[in-house]
Amino acid sequence: MPLDLDRIRAQFPALALEDDGRPRVYLDNPAGTQVPRHVLDRMRDYLVHTNANADGVFRTSAATDALLEEAHRAVADLLNAPSWREVVFGQNMTTLTFAFSRSLGREMRPGDEILVTRMDHDANVAPWLMLAEDLGLTVKWLPFDPTTYRYDLTALDDLLSERTRLAAINYASNALGTINDVKTIGEKVHAAGGWMYVDAVQYTPHAPTDVQALGCDFLVCSAYKFFGPHQGMLWGKEALLERLTAYKVRPASDALPVKFETGTLSHEGLAGTLGAVEYLAWVGATMAAEHHGAYAHFPERRRHVHAAMRAIADYERPLTARLVAGLEAIPGLTIHGITDPAHFDERVPTVSFTLEGRHPREVARRLGEENLFVWDGDYYAYEVIRRLGLDACGGMVRVGPCHYNTAGEIDRLVAAVAALAG
Numbered sequence: 001m002p003l004d005l006d007r008i009r010a011q012f013p014a015l016a017l018e019d020d021g022r023p024r025v026y027l028d029n030p031a032g033t034q035v036p037r038h039v040l041d042r043m044r045d046y047l048v049h050t051n052a053n054a055d056g057v058f059r060t061s062a063a064t065d066a067l068l069e070e071a072h073r074a075v076a077d078l079l080n081a082p083s084w085r086e087v088v089f090g091q092n093m094t095t096l097t098f099a100f101s102r103s104l105g106r107e108m109r110p111g112d113e114i115l116v117t118r119m120d121h122d123a124n125v126a127p128w129l130m131l132a133e134d135l136g137l138t139v140k141w142l143p144f145d146p147t148t149y150r151y152d153l154t155a156l157d158d159l160l161s162e163r164t165r166l167a168a169i170n171y172a173s174n175a176l177g178t179i180n181d182v183k184t185i186g187e188k189v190h191a192a193g194g195w196m197y198v199d200a201v202q203y204t205p206h207a208p209t210d211v212q213a214l215g216c217d218f219l220v221c222s223a224y225k226f227f228g229p230h231q232g233m234l235w236g237k238e239a240l241l242e243r244l245t246a247y248k249v250r251p252a253s254d255a256l257p258v259k260f261e262t263g264t265l266s267h268e269g270l271a272g273t274l275g276a277v278e279y280l281a282w283v284g285a286t287m288a289a290e291h292h293g294a295y296a297h298f299p300e301r302r303r304h305v306h307a308a309m310r311a312i313a314d315y316e317r318p319l320t321a322r323l324v325a326g327l328e329a330i331p332g333l334t335i336h337g338i339t340d341p342a343h344f345d346e347r348v349p350t351v352s353f354t355l356e357g358r359h360p361r362e363v364a365r366r367l368g369e370e371n372l373f374v375w376d377g378d379y380y381a382y383e384v385i386r387r388l389g390l391d392a393c394g395g396m397v398r399v400g401p402c403h404y405n406t407a408g409e410i411d412r413l414v415a416a417v418a419a420l421a422g
């Protein structure tokens with residue numbers, strides 16, 4: 001059964017909002033998604049009924065402990081992690097990565113090499129550049145081909161050596177939409193003796209994420225990109241997390257995952273993240289039965305979440321095709337990303353473009369006036385915009401649908417862009 005958009009949209013109160021009679025069209029999803037009732041209910045319920053600090057010996061604190069563990073278990077389900085103890089919560093992906101880079105740096109020596117890319121969001125670049133600066137590491141850059149919008153993997157073998165300690169790689173680009181073959185890249189990085197640190201922030205909202213199938217060492221994502229609250233998560237292989245030194249206060253436990261979760265967590269954020277996974281499980285249970293068989297060996301919630309993500313990917317592919325075809329037909333418009341429908345399984349629905357004679361900020365503002373929410377600029381994909389030579393002219397306009405967007409909304413966006421071009 002395909003996704004039932006009426007039932008899905010009914011879960012998201014924000015999708016029903018209108019301003020001066022004009023419905024809101026949220027195409028700013030790569031910057032942050034709207035939240036379903038499951039998230040709102042979980043957060044409210046936590047704050048009203050069980051708000052307390054962790055580790056106390058009374059009712060609300062015990063309930064808090066149970067909820068925090070359940071949120072870790074939920075994210076383990078989302079990522080198909082072997083253990084909930086491998087899930088570390090933190091403020092956001094950027095903060096987690098800066099903090100975690102210090103722990104990884106304890107394992108590195110001057111002259112060691114790290115690999116970063118020209119396609120990544122700067123949150124998966126700057127922490128590693130600063131670590132390299134602090135420790136005297138050598139930085140290698142993996143380029144992407146600005147005509148195919150894919151990593152130039154012919155360059156990879158030459159960039160890896162026996163001194164490679166880490167590769168920081170993007171699963172899906174927040175600017176180009178490209179889905180990268182992180183499994184194959186990871187195999188090469190591992191063969192060289194390095195660790196694979198995957199930024200899955202833009203991938204997790206669109207397709208099933210499976211850390212075991214990927215074989216990576218660390219993977220980061222953010223709940224506010226997959227229908228949850230503003231909250232980040234890092235997954236790491238248990239043995240590695242055990243081995244690494246955490247920067248933490250002395251009385252804090254050395255047990256996983258607590259040793260990396262410095263200070264008091266956002267309990268309501270974890271409650272909301274649990275709600276986001278429960279929402280996806282609801283989608284999987286009610287609208288993705290045809291995909292259950294593929295995950296028959298998973299426990300129930302995990303099976304439902306992964307089936308939901310497959311159904312979401314199936315729904316989003318024709319939506320992407322509609323968006324790309326509509327935009328491509330507009331004179332003077334250039335899409336910077338994969339446009340061949342035969343390769344739409346290598347992209348998420350995020351589509352960035354430039355329009356001749358129009359500054360991206362002006363395009364985004366004019367669309368905003370029509371309650372069509374899109375992004376403009378570099379969205380911190382700093383190297384991408386420079387590589388495309390668009391840094392001096394305002395970057396690109398980014399349209400980012402997700403599974404709650406409709407074909408009608410895509411048509412409205414395309415018509416509005418066409419009117420601007422005309």
Ligand SMILES: Cc1ncc(COP(=O)(O)O)c(C=O)c1O
Binds near residue numbers: 030092222
């Ligand atoms: C690909 C990618 N990585 C990392 C980030 C940073 O995530 P956070 O806001 O959780 O730090 C973003 C945010 O847009 C992103 O798109």
